[in-house]
Amino acid sequence: MTKVLDLHDIQGNIVRAYGRFGFPVARYIFLQIRDGDKGRAFVGAVTNKVTSAATWGVGPHPIPKPKVTTNIAFTYGGLKALGVPRESLRGFPPEFVMGMKKRKDILGDDGPSAPENWDSVWHQEVHVFVSFNGQSQEFIEQQCQWLLQLIDQSDGGVVLLRGHRGDDGSTDLPYQDAKIVFENGKPTSKEHFGYTDGIGDPVFEGLPDSVLNANGRGKPTADGGWEPLATGEFILGHFDEAHEYPPAPKPFLLSRNSTFMVYRKLHQNVGTFNAYLEEQGKLYPGGKELLAAKFVGRWRDNGAPLVSAPDVERKKIWDAKFAQATSQERDNMLSSWDYDKDPNGAKCPFSSHIRRINPRSSLEFGNKGAFDTPGALSNRRRIIRRGLPYGEVKDPDRDDGNHGIIIMMINADINRQFEFVQQQWINYGNDFKASNDRDIILGNHSKEFPSKAVLPVEPDSDQVPFFLKAIPRLVETRGGDYFFVPSITALCIIAEGTIDPT
Amino acid sequence: MSNVSNNAYALTVLSPIKNDHIGELSYGDIVRNKLIEWDVDEGSPMAKVPQTYLARYFILDDVFSEALAGGDFWGTSYDILAFFSDKFRRRALPKIDQLKSRYLVFSSNFHGDLEIYLRGMWAVMQKEIKEVWGYCYAFDHVHDADTFIAYIKKCQLNAALFFVGSTDDSLEEQLKSLYLKQEFSKFAVEHQGLPAMELQKAYQAFIRRVEPTNLAGPSWKPGQSTLCK
Numbered sequence: 001m002t003k004v005l006d007l008h009d010i011q012g013n014i015v016r017a018y019g020r021f022g023f024p025v026a027r028y029i030f031l032q033i034r035d036g037d038k039g040r041a042f043v044g045a046v047t048n049k050v051t052s053a054a055t056w057g058v059g060p061h062p063i064p065k066p067k068v069t070t071n072i073a074f075t076y077g078g079l080k081a082l083g084v085p086r087e088s089l090r091g092f093p094p095e096f097v098m099g100m101k102k103r104k105d106i107l108g109d110d111g112p113s114a115p116e117n118w119d120s121v122w123h124q125e126v127h128v129f130v131s132f133n134g135q136s137q138e139f140i141e142q143q144c145q146w147l148l149q150l151i152d153q154s155d156g157g158v159v160l161l162r163g164h165r166g167d168d169g170s171t172d173l174p175y176q177d178a179k180i181v182f183e184n185g186k187p188t189s190k191e192h193f194g195y196t197d198g199i200g201d202p203v204f205e206g207l208p209d210s211v212l213n214a215n216g217r218g219k220p221t222a223d224g225g226w227e228p229l230a231t232g233e234f235i236l237g238h239f240d241e242a243h244e245y246p247p248a249p250k251p252f253l254l255s256r257n258s259t260f261m262v263y264r265k266l267h268q269n270v271g272t273f274n275a276y277l278e279e280q281g282k283l284y285p286g287g288k289e290l291l292a293a294k295f296v297g298r299w300r301d302n303g304a305p306l307v308s309a310p311d312v313e314r315k316k317i318w319d320a321k322f323a324q325a326t327s328q329e330r331d332n333m334l335s336s337w338d339y340d341k342d343p344n345g346a347k348c349p350f351s352s353h354i355r356r357i358n359p360r361s362s363l364e365f366g367n368k369g370a371f372d373t374p375g376a377l378s379n380r381r382r383i384i385r386r387g388l389p390y391g392e393v394k395d396p397d398r399d400d401g402n403h404g405i406i407i408m409m410i411n412a413d414i415n416r417q418f419e420f421v422q423q424q425w426i427n428y429g430n431d432f433k434a435s436n437d438r439d440i441i442l443g444n445h446s447k448e449f450p451s452k453a454v455l456p457v458e459p460d461s462d463q464v465p466f467f468l469k470a471i472p473r474l475v476e477t478r479g480g481d482y483f484f485v486p487s488i489t490a491l492c493i494i495a496e497g498t499i500d501p502t
Numbered sequence: 503m504s505n506v507s508n509n510a511y512a513l514t515v516l517s518p519i520k521n522d523h524i525g526e527l528s529y530g531d532i533v534r535n536k537l538i539e540w541d542v543d544e545g546s547p548m549a550k551v552p553q554t555y556l557a558r559y560f561i562l563d564d565v566f567s568e569a570l571a572g573g574d575f576w577g578t579s580y581d582i583l584a585f586f587s588d589k590f591r592r593r594a595l596p597k598i599d600q601l602k603s604r605y606l607v608f609s610s611n612f613h614g615d616l617e618i619y620l621r622g623m624w625a626v627m628q629k630e631i632k633e634v635w636g637y638c639y640a641f642d643h644v645h646d647a648d649t650f651i652a653y654i655k656k657c658q659l660n661a662a663l664f665f666v667g668s669t670d671d672s673l674e675e676q677l678k679s680l681y682l683k684q685e686f687s688k689f690a691v692e693h694q695g696l697p698a699m700e701l702q703k704a705y706q707a708f709i710r711r712v713e714p715t716n717l718a719g720p721s722w723k724p725g726q727s728t729l730c731k
Contacts, residue, residue, distance in 0.1 A: 283695055436729075449729060454690050467691040 003207035003231060007053040009257045009487045010235065013071045014410050015053035015207060017198055018133035019180055023069065024187055026388050028176040028263075028406060029147065029159045030121055031128035033081035036497075038157020040082055045128065045150050046072050052488055055208055068139040071131045072491070073261050073483035075099060075386040078127030082494055084254075087501035091249030092484070095415045096260060098482045106419055108427040108444040113477035119265065121163030122479040128158075129263060129483050143270050144175070161326060165478070166401045167391060176265065178388035178406045182211035191389045192268045192403045193441075194476075195296055196303035200335040200358070202382045204229040216336030219375045220361040226336070232311065233412055234384055234440050235259050241379045246412035249424075249457050250501040254494075257487030262409040262418045264480035265390075266442075272472045284455075284466055286311065294455050295440045297334070297354035305354075310347035343454050349440075350432040353452040356425045356439040363431060377431070383420050384410035404478065414482055438471075445473045451496070505662050510555070510605035513617055514661040515608040515654055516562070517638040529637040534561045536633050542627035542725075547627040549725030553619060556669045556678070557610040559634070564601050592595075606638055611665050611671045620651045672718040673724060681721045684729060685712050 007015065018026070033039035051069035056062070060432070074082070076097045080089060095103055095281060101115040109115065115122065134140035151158050164173040180192045185297035191197045203210050203217040210218075210228040218228040219241075232240030236248040237256030248255035259440060277295075282287030290312065293299045297306050299315060302322065322333055339355070339362035342348055355362065356363050361374035371377065387408070391402035408490040411417035424430075427444055429437040437453050445451040457463040485496060493499050505512040519530045537559050540547060548557040612619050624631065624647040631650070635641045644653045645699050667675060693701060713719035 091524070092684050464694075467690040 001492055002211075003205040005053075005231065005235070005238075006257065007208075009053065009489055010053040011050040011071050011073075011485050011488070012053045012069055013131065013133075013261075013386055013408070014235065014259055014384070014485060017201065017386055019189070021223040022065075023133035025137050025140055025179045026131060026133045026406075027144060028178065029132075029144075029174075030126045030176075031079060031151070032125060032159045032161055033157065035154075035157035036081060036161055036457055037155045038125055040495050040497050042150055042158045043082065043491065044148070045129075046070065046496055047488070047491040049102075049146075050488060050491060067136075068132050068134040068143045069358045070143065071485070072486040073129040074373055074494075075125075075129075075481050075483055077125050079484060079494070080129055083497055084494060085499055085501050088249045088251070088254055091247075091255075091501075093247055093413070093415060094483065095419060096482045099314070099380070100262070100264075101497065103419065105423050107477075109477045110444060111446060112473065113444060117479065118479040119163055119165050121161050121176075122481070124161050124163065125163060126481055129261075129481075147304060164287065176390065176406060178390040181389050190300075191312055191405050192270055192391075192393050193273050194292070194300045194337070195298065196300065197389075197405075198385070199298070199303045200354075201384050202229055202234070204234050205231045211386055213331070215332055216334075216338075219373070219379045220338055222369070222374060224338075224340075229379060229382060233380065233417070235381055236412055240412060254486070254490045254499055254501075258490050259410055259412055260412060260414050260484050261483045261485050262480065263409070264407050264409070265404060265478040266407060267404040267476045267478045269472070269474050269476065270393050270401065270403055271398040273474050274396050276472055276474075278378045280468060285463070287432045294349055294352060297348045297352035303334055305334065305337055306348040306352070307332065307339060307342050307384060310342075340366075344459060344496065345454075346456050346458040346461070347433055348433045349453065349455045351429060351437050351440050352445075353439055353441045356432070358440075359425075367435070373443070381417055381425070382411075383417050383421060383487065404475075410485070438467065440471060440474075441472075442475050443471070445471045505660060507662075507664060508670040509613055509672075510618065510664065510668065511612055511614065511617065512664045513608075513610045513612070513619075513654075514659045514660055514663050515606075515657045516659050516703065517606045517608070517635060517641070517657045518560070518603040518604055519638050520623055522637075523604050528604075528698065530561055534636050535635050537561075541629065543727040544723050544725040546725050547630045549723070551612075551619075552611040552622040552626075554671045555611040555613070555673065556665045557612075559609075560607050562601070562605040564604075565599055567598075574729055589614070603639075606634060609663055613669060613670065616655075620654055622648045624650045659709050671724040674721070677722040677724065677726075678714075678717050680711060682714055 012018075022420045025498065033042075050072060051066060054063050057351065058067040076089070076092060077481075079092075093472035100107070100109075104110065104115055127388075129403045132143045134143070147162070151160055160174055162172050162174045164176045165171050166173040166177075181192065183189050183190065189196055189198055203213045207213070207226045214226040214228045216226060219225045221227055230241045230243075231238035232244070232246050236246055236258050237252060238245070240246050243457050248258075257337055260334065277288060277292055281291045284291040284294075286294075289300065293306055294404070297308065298304060299306070302319070304315060304318050304322070309315040318333070322330060327335060338360050343362070344356070350356075359378050361378070362376040364370040364374055369376075373379070385407060387405060387407040389403070389405050391404060393403050394401055409418050425432075426439040429435055438451055440453050443451060447470075450469065453468040453471060455466040455468065457465050511520065519533060522529050524532060543549070546556050551557075610619075635644070635653075640656075642652050671679075685708075688704070689705070693704050696704065711720070
């Protein structure tokens, strides 16, 4: 039987990348609970407006598409301050209890990415995350006024935490704003290095049309097809890929349809990126744009995967086909492929960003049937990525502007999924037979032990491999934490103070 | 099960620690403290012992089991015991094993012959050997390399515990290979794109510097755990 999820009970940001649904602007707000009773009353009031994952505009009593969405999540400290019973708190996984700052050694948040260099909001104890995604800025401002009123009414029970860096060098802004990047006045799905972003998020059982969308976004099967991943990889209280319930706190009402979210503010060193790409692009035989594609595994302009469009000529053919394709065909062209025709990384290098964060079936290394299923080593390391760019690039030659990306990663097990990918695949290369080479874009490259990356060529070609040397740190962590994203049911019982873990 | 794999040897030694104490501290804890005090990596006394690929010491306090051994030897026919009293059924379960003493466990993978290896070990770390094994039964018979070899052989457990990540080449060969791999990667990265003549010249200089066939030339140090800068 096809699995059906209760979408009315799941928060909407888990299932939808709002940016792709006509919400180009967002605001992220961080709060601290100073009084449990007042805090719970506040959570109750917010819960009434929380946007669920329900499909808009269908069925009886259809839910209209909102002008602005509202979602909420809590750190461990936040749940404690809201009076979640000790017996329930004890059931949360250790990395969530510790929070992101204390996991810096595992995450590679060192040097410029170290917590002492984060935005000052993270130097306080963050308890609550509230996000608004708006069809326009105006709706966000309205929703924000409503939230500020609620905070006001809490009479000191809930406090807005300031301390976000902003455009004009300010360091004490009350909110983190984000918005899609405009190019020549037109909205794009690009980030500040110029890459088309947000392609190929995982698809799991229970989502509307999950089977239809599984191509290239679910898990690879032995016969070369695709299936949706198990729900429990992304949502608590459902079976995961091991046919087990992911570790979760008691009672079931608190955890079922809830999940965990990793919030990270990543500053992009745009000046360094452009200079490095320019310098290496002059040396690289394929030219600058192909080199930029090699960094990530996709071409910057439209996200064409290198596996299908490995050079300028084949990119032209791909582009022509893409231009004629229906939207479903386009989705397949962008997502539905595997690395089986590129076992040596000659098309998509082992250290390119997309090969690192989702190796698909490539960890079989061409040895078909090495595991019981081709994605055995990657199916349990998948992450849903949500988020938007923030700031604006005013001077493409400088690093110190206000520009980067807010990324929110959804997974059922932060340690097994996000932290593993960050530690073993982004900041280390052994699983890719790439020694200690890092993800070119996201790796925590340092001057002390200069990073390299290899761009391989086909073993029987007369070309030579290209080595990227002394890769500078292109992306720096500016803040973040681990959040519990409760189901709507869980939000209600947190607000009521009626969680009974016995 | 062989503990020899071509030229690689897997040595596993279990030496019983005397059930005695100094003040409140048992011998087992004293030995553990001594081991903790040893330096690690290049500074470890084991780094001085020729041909050591990887070595490990620990104190085995007791044997541990996941659960009580079950009484299901006869399958479901065992259920007939339900007929008898609980006391009787408990008595029918296997007894739990326990060690009579704590053990010093020494495990080493190395290149070549056991006796030559142990002789080399005695020659460079006699002081440390006495420091830890001195608390073990029958070590008072050890006073030179020959008696040390005899003692270790008596304590040896025939187990093929090989560490992965090593070939069976001599330590010098393996360290040199690691060094050459790292240096060659650096060379390739630093010199890519040079005209053929210049590249050849640089390569000749590189070869002169790294001396690929000279094991006594530049190489990694035994025990080295991080890359050379």
